Amino acid sequence: MGSTRNVALDEWMAEHGHSSSSLAEALNHALIELTGTHGGLDGSSVRDWKAGRVRWPKTASRRALEAVTGLPVTALGFVPRGQTSPSPSMTPQEVPDMKRRNFVGGIAAAVAVASSAPGTGQRRLGMSDVDRLQQRFAEIIASDHRHGGQLDIEQRAGQLAEQALNLQNSGSATQRVRSSLYASAAAFRSSAMWAAIDGRRFDAAKVHMREAQALAEMSGEQAIKFRIWSHAGTLYRHTGRPADALAANDVARNLHLTRRDPLFASLGLAREGAIHGAAQDAAGTRRAFGQAQEAMLRADPAAERPVWMLAFYDQAELDSLALSAHLALGDYSTAEFHGHRCLSNLRPHMFRSSAITTTRLAHAQLAQDMPEAATATATKVPADAATQHARVTRMLQEFGAALRAKAAGSSAVQTWAEHVATWRTTA
Incomplete structure (x- = not known):
């Protein structure tokens, strides 16, 4: 008898934005928490469940599914051995609020x-x-x-x-x-x-x-207030609202935490510098980054800080923000300097930051009439970042358009076109 597709699981995954691979990754994380060992699940495991080739997963996998989804596995369309259809006791339609409230x-x-x-x-x-x-x-x-x-x-x-x-x-x-x-x-x-x-x-x-x-x-808690208002400043900067960006960032900068810990003060000032750059305020940009650098040098590297702060803010991130600001100002040689310094100091786990910085560096080089060097830099961006990260994808599309406009008919344009074509096979 042929297998019956698991429609309930398929619909849950679609509603929650999961691919087969991403759900497998989430389940493996849950299995580590539940059992202490990696589950070894992959996209093919989930595809077998969706296709109905496996109608009742192993016990550990069932526990992980319930942990990740908040639903009993029978509500996800799985059928216990000895039964011909899912248990009627609970279906996804009968528990819509469970997925959100519980x-x-x-x-x-x-x-x-x-x-x-x-x-x-x-x-x-x-x-x-x-x-x-x-x-x-x-x-x-x-x-x-x-x-x-x-x-x-x-x-x-x-x-x-x-x-x-x-x-x-x-x-x-x-x-x-x-x-x-x-x-x-x-x-x-x-x-x-x-x-x-x-x-x-x-x-x-x-x-x-x-x-x-x-x-x-x-x-x-002051640290989380700082993070949220600092992010708000970044949100308004990206949506072209520099006055609101400065106001939100000022809320973060005026918290007492920034007077206790110079590293928080440094981050607030560096993000202020990025906002000034987007607003075409060259003097404000230079002043803010100078103060950010001074504050960073005063910070105690051994001080206790939240995990999110320890994970990303350092000299490389300060240079990344400076790169963004000077690129927006049109000060391309200074932007290139900060780009190179950022990449030389970037910690290995910062994959996303590396892709963004590399792309911005390519823009800075191209703006200085170095199409070959810029193209060589841009080709270093990994294919997954180039095709799956919205900001990187957009910046690389802009890079390609600028390259064709600046160096039409050059070998750099041909090299870039051939490189972009490889993404269709590797993405």
């Missing part, structure tokens, strides 16, 4: 068991619950630095924000734990906001921004 995932389910007081129905939340959420936050940060801007990252971060809020309403806690859970929810929502900005989904970014700002206020 998304608890593997970690939240484990927390629910671990946090219940023996002999009572009352849960007691603690910092161990916060620590588990922070582990997932670190995974989101790592995914962003590797892939950047992807809808899947935005969705996962949003779901984890809901998970943190679900925990708030599931038991008693001290004020410290409550504040930390709100801060975790705000952190996840700010990552969803950043993924949307990076993917040029600006309307979605604004929705995430408003939710993140409210959660940050409830948390009272």
Whole structure:
């Protein structure tokens, strides 16, 4: 008898923006949390489930599916051995709100068991619950630095924000734990906001921004307030609203945190410099980056800071922002200097930043009438970033158009055309 396609799983994946490979990756992460070992699932495993070739996955895979989706596997179209159709007890249509209100995932389910007081129905939340959420936050940060801007990252971060809020309403806690859970929810929502900005989904970014700002206020945590308002400045910069960008960035810069820690002051000033560059304010750009550099030199490298700050802000990121600002100003030789210095200091895990910086460096070289050098630089951008990261894709399309206009008929144009053609086979 032929296999029957699993329509319920197919529809859930489409609704949540998952490909077979991305769902397999999410399931493998869940299996590490649940069992301590990698599941070894890949896109072909998920395709077998969707096609109905495997109607009842292994026990560990079923647990991971329920952890990731927040649904019982029978609601995802899987059929227990000995049955001919899914259990009628629960279908996706009967539980539409569960996917949004009761998304608890593997970690939240484990927390629910671990946090219940023996002999009572009352849960007691603690910092161990916060620590588990922070582990997932670190995974989101790592995914962003590797892939950047992807809808899947935005969705996962949003779901984890809901998970943190679900925990708030599931038991008693001290004020410290409550504040930390709100801060975790705000952190996840700010990552969803950043993924949307990076993917040029600006309307979605604004929705995430408003939710993140409210959660940050409830948390009272200065570091996450800084991150959200600093991201807001970047959002307004990318949407051509420099006055709003400066106002939002000023909220971040005026937090007491920037007076306690010069590294936060440096980041706020560097992003201010990028905004001045976009607004064609050369003097403001130079002043802000000079102050940002001075503040960075004053910062204690051993100070305790949030994982998101430690993961990305350093001399390379300061130079990346300076590259963007001077490129916008038309100061191409200074932009090229900062581009080279950024790439020489960039940490290995910063794949997304490397692709963006390399693309901007190619633009700076082309603007100085160096088409061959610019083309050689642009071809170093990995194919996956060139075809899947919205900002990089757009900048490379602009590079190609500028190259054809500046060096029509040259060998550089031919080299670039041949290189772009290879993306169709490798993407």
